[in-house]
Amino acid sequence: MNPLLKSLCKDHDIHLLGVVPPKEDPSFDHFLTWLTLGKHGEMSYLERYLQLRQNPSLLEQEATSVIVCAYPYGEKTSWQKSASSRPKVAQYGKLKDYHKFLHQTGRKIIDDYLAQTGQSQAFYRVVVDSAPILEKSLAEQTGAGFIGKNTLFILPGHGSLMFLFEIFTSARIDQSSTMKKTRTHKGCGSCRRCQVHCPTGALDEDYVLDATKCLAYYTIEHRSLIPIEYWDHLAEYYFGCDICQLVCPHNRFARKSHLLQQHVPDDLPLDEIALMNQQTYEQLFGGTPMTRAKIVGLRRNAFIAMYVTNHPRLSAVSASILAENQELLVRTLQQGKAYEQRKQSGE
Numbered sequence: 001m002n003p004l005l006k007s008l009c010k011d012h013d014i015h016l017l018g019v020v021p022p023k024e025d026p027s028f029d030h031f032l033t034w035l036t037l038g039k040h041g042e043m044s045y046l047e048r049y050l051q052l053r054q055n056p057s058l059l060e061q062e063a064t065s066v067i068v069c070a071y072p073y074g075e076k077t078s079w080q081k082s083a084s085s086r087p088k089v090a091q092y093g094k095l096k097d098y099h100k101f102l103h104q105t106g107r108k109i110i111d112d113y114l115a116q117t118g119q120s121q122a123f124y125r126v127v128v129d130s131a132p133i134l135e136k137s138l139a140e141q142t143g144a145g146f147i148g149k150n151t152l153f154i155l156p157g158h159g160s161l162m163f164l165f166e167i168f169t170s171a172r173i174d175q176s177s178t179m180k181k182t183r184t185h186k187g188c189g190s191c192r193r194c195q196v197h198c199p200t201g202a203l204d205e206d207y208v209l210d211a212t213k214c215l216a217y218y219t220i221e222h223r224s225l226i227p228i229e230y231w232d233h234l235a236e237y238y239f240g241c242d243i244c245q246l247v248c249p250h251n252r253f254a255r256k257s258h259l260l261q262q263h264v265p266d267d268l269p270l271d272e273i274a275l276m277n278q279q280t281y282e283q284l285f286g287g288t289p290m291t292r293a294k295i296v297g298l299r300r301n302a303f304i305a306m307y308v309t310n311h312p313r314l315s316a317v318s319a320s321i322l323a324e325n326q327e328l329l330v331r332t333l334q335q336g337k338a339y340e341q342r343k344q345s346g347e
Contacts, residue, residue, distance in 0.1 A: 001016060001019075005173065012105050013071065014109065015071070019142070020065070039211055041212045052131070059125075066166050068164070069164070072161060072255060072256050073092050073095060073163055074256050077091075087237065089266075089290070090239060095262060095289065096261060096262075099129060106126035106167050110171075124171065126166075148248065149207055151208065152245065157253055194244035194247060198244055199236065199243065215233050221293075231308050232308050234301060234305045238301040239298065270302045271306065271311065274302040296328050299329060
């Protein structure tokens with residue numbers, strides 16, 4: 001692996017996974033089948049720019065190399081389902097927006113590399129969730145790790161609680177030391193912990209995520225009603241879900257960098273979130289990944305979490321929602337009757 005590039009990345013708590021050429025993606029057919037089966041739910045944006053997802057060289061035709069990096073954001077914490085546990089937020093969701101931070105970090109790394117190798121005129125573009133590419137596949141192509149049964153990229157010795165980002169560049173970089181065969185690691189083997197502990201069965205098929213059964217999908221990407229069969233799980237997480245990562249044996253090594261600080265407190269009152277206005281929303285969650293769910297999505301999630309945990313202010317919040325008459329929240333409140341009937345029937 002390029003020692004200078006590796007050293008520059010290490011200075012910023014970045015793991016350099018490797019350098020690969022932009023080429024036709026070997027996992028594209030798997031991705032296309034996943035789309036065809038509708039396992040992406042309402043995430044229709046994944047259906048766009050298929051040519052770029054298939055061949056990332058089309059993204060920036062000047063680029064001859066893709067530098068693939070990972071930033072450790074989370075750490076191993078204990079997880080055990082408990083009726084008394086407080087509804088939580090996935091670890092990444094509590095951080096100040098990582099996109100800007102990693103984009104700036106990526107620029108520093110490549111600027112220093114180009115300056116020290118006499119290539120200051122070379123082209124580059126830093127990509128942090130900002131281009132339609134299959135980045136987990138790019139990470140796997142480096143040979144540094146593998147995509148696990150939880151469908152996340154796992155770096156042995158570090159785990160999966162990491163943000164991936166890429167630098168497309170025309171700079172001369174030796175790729176020979178990183179051009180390994182994919183799946184050089186033993187991978188998951190017979191381990192099924194993520195599948196066994198996934199509360200909704202979203203990972204029942206090896207190496208396939210069914211987003212239409214995923215708690216993270218429903219609490220982040222889904223813009224309409226959350227089906228009542230998933231309501232109980234919001235007692236564990238009301239934004240995202242870390243379970244399939246926390247139970248993964250590879251994440252026993254996970255250590256988060258402290259360069260990106262937690263912004264969202266762990267003890268925010270659910271009733272405050274369920275009733276928040278735009279100003280409060282911006283104060284509490286502005287500049288964090290939690291804005292991905294939008295204000296009404298977070299309010300919906302918090303209300304459901306209150307409902308399934310019998311929150312002492314549930315009646316007062318319900319009355320306020322009825323008075324406000326916001327459509328999605330009123331319809332969510334109306335789901336409560338069906339939820340109670342389902343519980344009584346033992347389903």
